[in-house]
Amino acid sequence: MDFPGSAPASKLPQVGTTIFTEMSALASEHGALNVAQGFPDLAPPAALRQAVAHAMESGANQYAPMAGNIRLREWIAADCEQRTGTIYHPADEITIGAGASSMLFAAIMALVSEGDEVIIMEPAYDLYAPVVRLAGGTVRRLERNLPDYDLDYQGLRTMLSRHTRMVVVNSPHNPTGATWGREDLEELHRCLDGSDAIVLSDEVYGPIVHDGREALSAAHHPALAARTLIAGSFGKVLHATGWKIGWLAGPAALMAEVRKVHQYDVFSTGAPFQAGIAEFLSQEAGQTHLAELASTYTALRNRLCDGLQDTAWSFAPAEGGYFQVLDYAAFHSGSDQDVVRDWTRAPQGIATIPLSSFYDPSHPLRTESTRIRVCFAKQPDTLDLAIERLRRLAGS
Numbered sequence: 001m002d003f004p005g006s007a008p009a010s011k012l013p014q015v016g017t018t019i020f021t022e023m024s025a026l027a028s029e030h031g032a033l034n035v036a037q038g039f040p041d042l043a044p045p046a047a048l049r050q051a052v053a054h055a056m057e058s059g060a061n062q063y064a065p066m067a068g069n070i071r072l073r074e075w076i077a078a079d080c081e082q083r084t085g086t087i088y089h090p091a092d093e094i095t096i097g098a099g100a101s102s103m104l105f106a107a108i109m110a111l112v113s114e115g116d117e118v119i120i121m122e123p124a125y126d127l128y129a130p131v132v133r134l135a136g137g138t139v140r141r142l143e144r145n146l147p148d149y150d151l152d153y154q155g156l157r158t159m160l161s162r163h164t165r166m167v168v169v170n171s172p173h174n175p176t177g178a179t180w181g182r183e184d185l186e187e188l189h190r191c192l193d194g195s196d197a198i199v200l201s202d203e204v205y206g207p208i209v210h211d212g213r214e215a216l217s218a219a220h221h222p223a224l225a226a227r228t229l230i231a232g233s234f235g236k237v238l239h240a241t242g243w244k245i246g247w248l249a250g251p252a253a254l255m256a257e258v259r260k261v262h263q264y265d266v267f268s269t270g271a272p273f274q275a276g277i278a279e280f281l282s283q284e285a286g287q288t289h290l291a292e293l294a295s296t297y298t299a300l301r302n303r304l305c306d307g308l309q310d311t312a313w314s315f316a317p318a319e320g321g322y323f324q325v326l327d328y329a330a331f332h333s334g335s336d337q338d339v340v341r342d343w344t345r346a347p348q349g350i351a352t353i354p355l356s357s358f359y360d361p362s363h364p365l366r367t368e369s370t371r372i373r374v375c376f377a378k379q380p381d382t383l384d385l386a387i388e389r390l391r392r393l394a395g396s
C-alpha cells in the first residue's frame with residue numbers, strides 16, 4: 001500500500017531489522033539450528049503454567065494496576081531485601097512492565113532529555129542506544145577492556161562530565177557473560193559520587209551466575225542503589241520470555257517520572273501472568289526453581305564448553321547469563337558479520353550472533369571481529385547438535 005503523503009523523517013535513520021530477527025529468519029529459511037536469539041527452549045515450570053492458567057480461569061483477565069500486581073511487587077521487594085538488604089517500597093519504588101525492555105525504555109525516555117549524555121559500555125545490548133536517541137540524548141560509548149570485558153573505570157572517569165545524565169550497566173552481561181564483583185560496585189560508586197548521574201542497571205540475568213559466583217545487584221551497595229534503577233525480567237528467570245513480564249526498582253523520585261511514561265506507553269500488562277507468577281513464587285516450587293536456576297544453566301554452559309574443549313575454538317567460559325562467546329580466529333578468517341551468515345546458509349548450518357553487532361556500526365570490529373555469541377539456554381539434545389556442528393566448523 002502506498003502512503004499518500006510525504007514520508008515522515010525517520011527518528012532512527014540508522015536502525016533497520018535487528019540482527020536477532022535477521023538471524024532467526026535466516027535460520028528458519030535454511031533449516032539451520034538456531035542458537036542465535038536469546039530465548040530458552042526450556043519450558044516454564046509446570047506449577048507456574050498451572051498458576052497462570054488458574055489465574056485466567058479465576059478471572060484475572062482485566063487490566064492489572066498500572067504499577068503492577070501488588071502481590072508480585074511485594075514479592076520483588078521481599079526478594080530484593082532478603083538478597084541484598086536494600087528495601088524498595090512496593091507502592092512507589094517498583095513497577096512492572098511488558099518485559100524489562102518496556103521499563104528500560106520508560107526509564108530512558110523519562111529521565112534523559114535533549115543535551116544529556118548517556119554512557120553505554122560496549123559491547124552492549126541493542127536497546128539502549130536507539131532509545132537514548134529517541135529521548136534526544138547523546139550516546140557516549142565506552143569499550144569494555146579485553147580480554148575479559150571488564151569495565152573501564154579510568155575511561156569512565158574521563159568520559160563523565162556535567163552533561164552525563166545516565167550510565168547504563170549490565171551484569172551478568174549480554175553478550176559476553178561478564179559479571180561484576182563487589183569491587184566493581186564500589187568502584188562505580190566512587191566514579192559517580194558527587195555527580196548527578198543516574199545508573200540504569202540491567203540485571204535481567206541477575207540470578208544466573210556460574211561457578212559459585214555471588215549473584216550481585218547494584219542493590220548490594222546502598223549508596224550506589226540510591227542513584228540506580230534496576231531492571232529485572234521474569235521472562236529470563238522463569239523460561240517464559242514470551243510472556244513479557246519485567247520490572248524496575250529504584251528511588252521513588254525517579255520512579256515517579258518513569259511511571260509517567262509507563263502509564264502512557266504500556267500502562268498495564270499481562271494480568272493473569274502477573275497473578276500466576278506471584279502465586280508460583282509464593283509456593284515451594286517457585287523457591288526451588290529459583291534456587292536451582294544457576295546450577296541448571298551452569299550445567300548447560302559446561303556441556304557446551306566441554307564439548308568444544310579440544311577444538312580450535314577459543315573461549316573463556318561465561319561467568320553468568322546464558323550466552324557463550326566463541327572465537328574462531330584459529331581456523332577461519334573473515335568478519336563475524338559474513339561468517340555467521342555463511343554458516344547459517346550452509347547445509348546442516350548453525351545460526352549464531354556476530355559479536356560485532358553489539359558495537360556501534362562504525363566500530364572497526366564490524367570488519368575485524370572473529371567472535372560469535374551462542375545461546376546455551378537449550379535442551380541438552382539441541383546443545384549436543386550445536387556442539388557437533390560447531391566442532392565440524394573447526395575441523396574436529
Ligand SMILES: Cc1ncc(COP(=O)(O)O)c(C=O)c1O
Pocket residue numbers: 038098099100101102125170174202204232233234235236241244245246
Ligand atoms: C541485557 C538484556 N536486557 C533486557 C532484555 C529484555 O528483557 P525482556 O525480555 O524482559 O524484555 C534482554 C533480552 O534479551 C537482554 O538480553
